[in-house]
Amino acid sequence: MQPLFLYNTLTRKKEEFKAINPPYVGMYVCGPTVYSDVHLGNCRTFISFDLVYRYLLHCGYKVRYVRNITDAGHLEGDGDVGEDKISKRAKLQQLEPMEIVQAYTVDFREVMRQFNNLPPSIEPTATGHIIEQQEIAETIIKNGYAYESNGTIYFDVEKFAKEHNYTALTGRKLEDLLEGTRDLDGQDEKRGRLDFALWIKAKPEHLMQWRSAWGQGFPGWHIECSAMSTKYLGAHFDIHGGGMDLAPTHHTNEIAQNLAYCGKQPANYWMHTNMLTVNGQKMSKSLGNSFLPRELFSGIHHLLTKGYNPMVVRFFMLQTHYRSTLDFSNDALNAAETAFDRLHDAYKTLRTLKASDKSTEDIAALQKACYDAMNDDLNTSVMMAQLFDAARIINSTNDGKSSLTRADIDLLHVIFQNFLVDICGVKFEEDNGEAATVLHNVVDVLLDMRAKAKADKNFQLSDELRNKLVAAGVKIKDGKEGSTWTI
């Protein structure tokens, strides 16, 4: 097997991927906070890591993929003041916090299914690991990197930074961070301005709170990932991922917590996916420019002219490398839809291709180019360019302008199956079932009538039949050996 290179945020380089205990791989990805709908930007990240997961599986690794569900709420604003997002939402809607969590978790999983993301091996929740989070906080206090202040536990960043490289992930200078931080105004519980909470004292009216050695409270924002990754993947595992916006704060603090807890950098490879933008601006809940998956599928959104199949959206996203920003627009989506159909049509044509004694094309080289692209930090853009090359070869063979041996045709099948279906996770709707069979028969009857009309040179009738079928959603292509159709 050829080496796989992945870009590691820690070293800012592409590095050869070497599993700690091959063939096993542990991968942790920061999942959603389930206090509202996942938007498309979130989905991009999870689709990107689904690609990582799928490719590792394809390469023969046995992957334990852990993606958390944050259901304990995060505070709003800087930290220690402010309100838990999930509680806030719950009060607003007069619901139990867990009712909110349940509703959005169910919705999240449904969206992931629509995008054909494989479910992670474990999807742990923050509320299910309160004890583990408390234990980590306790140990960090014992190790001298955290302190209690009026029922809240803070991580002592400045002390940690004296012995460790706190900003290893982003390469920023600590002084710059200190300068950039806002004044503590009123938060005199904290010793240092960069200190962050591991455990937060709850006010009596706070809806989600748990008992602890420090009184009633709830966990801080970063500690759940430390707790759950350590529990399921061990103190040192292979890949940790998330959106790029998590690197400077969430992941930086997570690394600090793990080091302070057990002296180990949690993951060898830190992977970060880039943002989805709308008109050049990051799509985010707080900016209010986010698209909901269902709006995109249905087309019901003021910026959209039509709806798009989830597979088209997935394909659209994978046409761009995961570390580049991807701008979202109707034009780009329409282009992706046309391109997607072209690949799909070629894949279908492949089944009916007639073999020759000789090949005029080098299919093995094409397959190698696909692997080379994927091994180069999962360059799906270049890999897909190869698939379009394959589509051109298939079509031109179908037209009799080039030829392929049986072995090469079979290899093309393997390439499409491997790279498009298994690795990119693109699923093609196959019409199965009784209704579909009946539909097939009915269309065939109509095409038969149209063929007779054409034979009689009754083009008025044949065109009418074609136009009406097109209006009904059936596209007709006339070939030398009869007509074919697609929906």
Next chain:
RNA sequence: GGUCCUGUGGCCGAGUGGUUAGGCUCAGCUCUGCAAAAGCUGCUACUCCAGUUCGAACCUGGACGGGACCUCCA
């Protein structure tokens, strides 16, 4: 303000110090009763300025533009 990333043809989007990315759109041709599809051909770019180099879109410096993070965010 600080730190970092980025600027590619009509649009989207890869990329490497010297050779065609790819997709979409558009035009022409072939095929076709017409249409659609498909194939072929064309439009062939790298923000600007300076430097390094035999040679730079790709390296360095500067300018300008865009973005991310510094507050929860994938």
